Amino acid sequence: xxxxxxxxxxxxxxxxxxxxxxxxxxxxxxxxxxxxxxxxxxxxxxxxxxxxxxxxxxxxxxxxxxxxxxxxxxxxxxxxxxxxxxxxxxxxxxxxxxxxxxxxxxxxxxxxxxxxxxxxxxxxxxxxxxxxxxxxxxxxxxxxxxxx
Amino acid sequence: xxxxxxxxxxxxxxxxxxxxxxxxxxxxxxxxxxxxxxxxxxxxxxxxxxxxxxxxxxxxxxxxxxxxxxxxxxxxxxxxxxxxxxxxxxxxxxxxxxxxxxxxxxxxxxxxxxxxxxxxxxxxxxxxxxxxxxxxxxxxxxxxxxxxxxxxxxxxxxxxxxxxxxxxxxxxxxxxxxxxxxxxxxxxxxxxxxxxxxxxxxxxxxxxxxxxxxxxxxxxxxxxxxxxxxxxxxxxxxxxxxxxxxxxxxxxxxxxxxxxxxxxxxxxxxxxxxxxxxxxxxxxxxxxxxxxxxxxxxxxxxxxxxxxxxxxxxxxxxxxxxxxxxxxxxxxxxxxxxxxxxxx
Numbered sequence: 001x002x003x004x005x006x007x008x009x010x011x012x013x014x015x016x017x018x019x020x021x022x023x024x025x026x027x028x029x030x031x032x033x034x035x036x037x038x039x040x041x042x043x044x045x046x047x048x049x050x051x052x053x054x055x056x057x058x059x060x061x062x063x064x065x066x067x068x069x070x071x072x073x074x075x076x077x078x079x080x081x082x083x084x085x086x087x088x089x090x091x092x093x094x095x096x097x098x099x100x101x102x103x104x105x106x107x108x109x110x111x112x113x114x115x116x117x118x119x120x121x122x123x124x125x126x127x128x129x130x131x132x133x134x135x136x137x138x139x140x141x142x143x144x145x146x147x148x
Numbered sequence: 149x150x151x152x153x154x155x156x157x158x159x160x161x162x163x164x165x166x167x168x169x170x171x172x173x174x175x176x177x178x179x180x181x182x183x184x185x186x187x188x189x190x191x192x193x194x195x196x197x198x199x200x201x202x203x204x205x206x207x208x209x210x211x212x213x214x215x216x217x218x219x220x221x222x223x224x225x226x227x228x229x230x231x232x233x234x235x236x237x238x239x240x241x242x243x244x245x246x247x248x249x250x251x252x253x254x255x256x257x258x259x260x261x262x263x264x265x266x267x268x269x270x271x272x273x274x275x276x277x278x279x280x281x282x283x284x285x286x287x288x289x290x291x292x293x294x295x296x297x298x299x300x301x302x303x304x305x306x307x308x309x310x311x312x313x314x315x316x317x318x319x320x321x322x323x324x325x326x327x328x329x330x331x332x333x334x335x336x337x338x339x340x341x342x343x344x345x346x347x348x349x350x351x352x353x354x355x356x357x358x359x360x361x362x363x364x365x366x367x368x369x370x371x372x373x374x375x376x377x378x379x380x381x382x383x384x385x386x387x388x389x390x391x392x393x394x395x396x397x398x399x400x401x402x403x404x405x406x407x408x409x410x411x412x413x414x415x416x417x418x419x420x421x422x423x424x425x426x427x428x429x430x431x432x433x434x435x436x437x438x439x440x441x442x443x444x445x446x447x448x449x450x451x452x453x454x455x456x457x458x459x460x461x462x463x464x465x466x467x468x469x470x471x472x473x474x475x476x477x478x479x480x481x482x483x484x485x486x487x488x489x490x491x492x
Contacts, residue, residue: 004424009365011317012359027331031277088337111192112189112191
């Protein structure tokens, strides 16, 4: 039992290095995104002004703002149930090639209405295109062009 | 201890323990589902089930891994250790529900075999943020499966406690895989930091507990004793040992428990034959040294389990000179009768 006790201690000394290293490495590798509060209500009310929008058979999407455009919001309404249980939305700036480098807006489920806060850069950059991405199978589900 | 074979040696404590685990799991799942229904009513039942079982399994895993060091630090936690294996099997069952539903929801609805899809749909092993995190969870689950099926005393006896314990140390590898499964999975796609905070706090707590307990134990093992010519070492004063209790000394290769019982001191090997529990941290019940982990019993004067049980541990010579207790760390054969030292 004496060697086993030592083995336990050595194992945890190794884990004391590996676990924080793994957590920190994973954390700093998280794609750039906008922070949100925990348990954001799915039915949070939409902002009044529609700046851009896109409508398809499967979903209706809009970039909304308040009257002075100090607050921006992405509205995503699933019309049909998505074929994908969960998917992420990225803002495509038209320059970046890799999905991992794009700005992550949020994650949606197969059905429902979703509202995500956007930062002010969406007013000035060409955030006219969104990418819906299946992060489990690593494939683009759809590319959506937003029109004024 | 059981004379005849039974799959699980149920007793009152085990039933209470298991009902408590069951009640906690059910309550957790109900609360999770209700909170989700209020705040995110659009989630499908499968999604809620996957998430609720994932978080429950992680909570249980942290509790399981904290019980060992907590018991080393404070004996009050020993009741949690008693039936820890049932807690482990519960955690595996919950994790299996999470894994099964995840594979079904994300991989079983296409033309490709779900297990092939699990390992081939994402092969970006060179990326951190896009790493195939599901494979990590799968391998963690495989380790939990192996641990769950070998958790019964049948395997403990057939593999020997040492091999069994070494095998079950793979839980640490599984824990590492699960932490990375969360960090490289959901954390990469969530827009709030709550998962990072939970995982970091959980890991930091476990690391601290294990390092504190482990360092204390190894320090006890490396305590130096001066050996006299007759082979005896001074270990403590007679008054330092409470009635029906023991003090533990690592004077030789292994730890020795010196018990005070009915006006005598007896010394036996500290390691229980069942799961390697610390006999010196137990007490004497019904005239028998009783292991604090699972209640295995040994007679103080010969280290034998009372008939019809056959477990035996080594005994040692102990001597009292004045008020000082002297111990000879050379073991006698397991089950050898010793007279003990009379306390005057």
